[in-house]
Amino acid sequence: MISRTSRALLMAATLAGNLVGTGMATAADKVVYQLDWLPGGDKAPVYVGIQEGYFTDEDIEVSIASGRGSTDAVTKMATGQSDIGSADIGALMAARAQDDVPVSAVYALFTQAPHAFFTLADSDIETITDIEGKRVATSPFTSSNAFLPLVLKENDMPADAVTLTKSDPGALGPMLITGNTDAIIAWVTNVALFKSQAAEAGKDIRVLPWSEAGLELYSSSIVAADKFLEERPEVARRFLKAFAKAVAFTRDNPEKAGEHLHAMVPEVDPDVAAGQIRDTMELIFNDVTEKDGVGVFTPERIKKTWAYVSEANELPEDALDPETAVKRGFIPESK
Amino acid sequence: MNPKQSSDPRLRRRLMQAAPWVFFVGLIALWELVCRVADLPTFVLPAPSAIAQAFVDVEFSRWMQHLWATLRVALMGFFISILISIPIAIAMMRSELLQRTLYPLLVVIQSTPVVAVAPLIIVLMGSDDPSRVLITCLLTFFPLVVSTATGINETPAELIELSRSLDAPIRRETWQIRIPYAIPHIFSGLKVAITLAIIGAVVAEFVAAEEGLGYFIQFSTSFFKIPQAFAGLFFLAVISLLLFKSVQWTQQIFFAWSLPKKKS
Numbered sequence: 001m002i003s004r005t006s007r008a009l010l011m012a013a014t015l016a017g018n019l020v021g022t023g024m025a026t027a028a029d030k031v032v033y034q035l036d037w038l039p040g041g042d043k044a045p046v047y048v049g050i051q052e053g054y055f056t057d058e059d060i061e062v063s064i065a066s067g068r069g070s071t072d073a074v075t076k077m078a079t080g081q082s083d084i085g086s087a088d089i090g091a092l093m094a095a096r097a098q099d100d101v102p103v104s105a106v107y108a109l110f111t112q113a114p115h116a117f118f119t120l121a122d123s124d125i126e127t128i129t130d131i132e133g134k135r136v137a138t139s140p141f142t143s144s145n146a147f148l149p150l151v152l153k154e155n156d157m158p159a160d161a162v163t164l165t166k167s168d169p170g171a172l173g174p175m176l177i178t179g180n181t182d183a184i185i186a187w188v189t190n191v192a193l194f195k196s197q198a199a200e201a202g203k204d205i206r207v208l209p210w211s212e213a214g215l216e217l218y219s220s221s222i223v224a225a226d227k228f229l230e231e232r233p234e235v236a237r238r239f240l241k242a243f244a245k246a247v248a249f250t251r252d253n254p255e256k257a258g259e260h261l262h263a264m265v266p267e268v269d270p271d272v273a274a275g276q277i278r279d280t281m282e283l284i285f286n287d288v289t290e291k292d293g294v295g296v297f298t299p300e301r302i303k304k305t306w307a308y309v310s311e312a313n314e315l316p317e318d319a320l321d322p323e324t325a326v327k328r329g330f331i332p333e334s335k
Numbered sequence: 336m337n338p339k340q341s342s343d344p345r346l347r348r349r350l351m352q353a354a355p356w357v358f359f360v361g362l363i364a365l366w367e368l369v370c371r372v373a374d375l376p377t378f379v380l381p382a383p384s385a386i387a388q389a390f391v392d393v394e395f396s397r398w399m400q401h402l403w404a405t406l407r408v409a410l411m412g413f414f415i416s417i418l419i420s421i422p423i424a425i426a427m428m429r430s431e432l433l434q435r436t437l438y439p440l441l442v443v444i445q446s447t448p449v450v451a452v453a454p455l456i457i458v459l460m461g462s463d464d465p466s467r468v469l470i471t472c473l474l475t476f477f478p479l480v481v482s483t484a485t486g487i488n489e490t491p492a493e494l495i496e497l498s499r500s501l502d503a504p505i506r507r508e509t510w511q512i513r514i515p516y517a518i519p520h521i522f523s524g525l526k527v528a529i530t531l532a533i534i535g536a537v538v539a540e541f542v543a544a545e546e547g548l549g550y551f552i553q554f555s556t557s558f559f560k561i562p563q564a565f566a567g568l569f570f571l572a573v574i575s576l577l578l579f580k581s582v583q584w585t586q587q588i589f590f591a592w593s594l595p596k597k598k599s
Contacts, residue, residue, distance in 0.1 A: 037557075038553065038554050038557050039554075040557070040558070064545075065462060065543075065545065066543075066544070066545055066550075067543075068454075068541075068542060068543065072454070072543075075458055076458070076462070079458055079459075081458075081462060168556075169556075169557065170556035170557065170559065170561075170564075173378060173559055174376075174378045174379060177376070177378070178379065193558065193559055196559075197378055197559050200377065200378065201376050266394065266397055267393075267397070267551065267554055267555070267558075268558070269558070272558065
């Protein structure tokens with residue numbers, strides 16, 4: 001007869017064996033998340049999702065790859081180097097219209113355009129219309145450049161209303177502060193950064209967002225490779241469920257989110273990241289998301305976004321049915 | 336005092352040794368002075384003291400991580416280039432047909448700007464080390480092929496004739512006559528290639544990377560941390576210099592006979 005101790009050992013061994021077996025059978029799903037630029041506060045939710053264990057809870061192991069612009073991010077997803085990530089839906093629509101790339105938008109992140117004019121607080125540019133006749137500097141590869149003529153048009157100004165110069169993104173702030181240009185074009189996600197740079201020279205920045213001047217469109221979105229969505233739809237759903245939790249956490253805890261980002265990318269200053277997060281949240285949580293829900297693409301706004309994108313990129317409006325760039329059904333209930 | 340006017344050869348030698356350091360330190364001091372007197376903001380031109388502070392502020396382990404990422408790619412690219420280019424140069428020397436076929440292709444590859452091709456390589460091969468090593472190889476192998484081929488072709492004709500009159504096999508002729516004559520040229524190529532290897536690794540990191548000094552510099556610039564970007568740049572320059580020196584030391588230690596004789 002088996003002794004009580006032996007039986008206990010046998011049971012423990014069986015249990016351990018079962019646990020190991022179970023663990024092997026349910027190894028976490030690996031997902032490569034593609035950033036559209038370098039890590040920063042505006043990219044915080046994915047880092048928060050990892051640090052807070054939201055992805056682990058969904059049995060997903062996320063690795064992050066940095067990118068060099070939306071087009072680069074879309075290309076990397078199209079070629080299978082990454083599964084899901086952030087990119088401007090405008091860049092995706094333009095790419096689909098021209099090349100039918102196998103990538104689709106699944107979650108609306110920025111429901112307002114992030115583009116803006118930045119001027120010095122003591123300049124005479126107080127409204128968008130004051131920009132006429134001024135010198136404006138922008139970086140060569142930003143998607144903002146395509147929308148500039150539309151903003152000028154919306155405000156009854158000709159396309160050549162400003163003298164545009166293109167410069168390295170890192171040089172824009174110094175150019176503005178030293179008076180080499182009257183205004184620059186940048187994203188509102190970087191207001192805190194530009195303000196801190198201006199403060200060093202004893203100056204302040206005024207921001208004129210284009211969204212307040214009639215540019216109503218979706219911008220940075222979560223997009224995914226069609227292959228990923230077709231082959232692993234459940235993983236995509238679970239990913240977005242965890243991501244949505246991370247977005248909410250980031251909104252409620254910008255400082256903690258900054259620290260999470262810093263923990264994974266030590267070069268990012270947690271305070272600067274917290275500032276960027278606060279600037280970014282206005283693009284994610286606003287009147288549009290209040291009405292439609294977080295992550296939701298409405299057909300009307302998608303159509304409107306494509307109208308802007310096609311005009312900005314000089315593409316015929318019938319080159320793409322904008323609805324084909326979106327795949328709904330992956331986001332969790334959000335209202 | 337002008338070293339040439341000095342009658343004491345020891346003093347003259349010391350002055351010669353000290354001159355570059357004195358010039359370098361003087362330049363840094365002038366830079367610091369200009370920044371302080373003109374009260375330049377760091378985003379216009381950071382003072383050397385601000386750069387040094389930025390260097391210290393970044394954890395040592397992070398520096399080592401970025402350094403290793405760049406160095407790994409640069410050295411892999413460099414050594415793979417050596418393995419590819421020297422056999423190509425020897426093969427081209429032995430076959431005129433191969434020379435006529437390969438040389439234009441090599442020139443085309445060299446003339447194509449790597450910065451323009453790098454994004455395509457990353458898309459085709461992924462954003463891991465192999466693509467970055469290939470980008471580095473594309474920059475480094477051409478000077479090595481050209482310098483090795485030049486050295487091999489400069490072997491004195493009478494030595495080749497002598498070797499052939501003694502019925503020496505081609506392999507012996509190559510290893511014992513042509514390659515030794517090519518050594519000074521090969522090292523010239525290696526010195527150019529090692530600095531290009533660092534440039535290649537950085538270019539690759541500018542296109543796609545999660546670590547490395549190129550990535551660090553780009554990252555710092557995007558956060559307007561200009562002193563930190565300068566610190567990365569300075570670190571990169573020091574690494575390039577050390578690698579260049581290590582090629583020189585290798586030649587001095589293992590191939591001292593190939594160095595030009597010092598003027599007495």
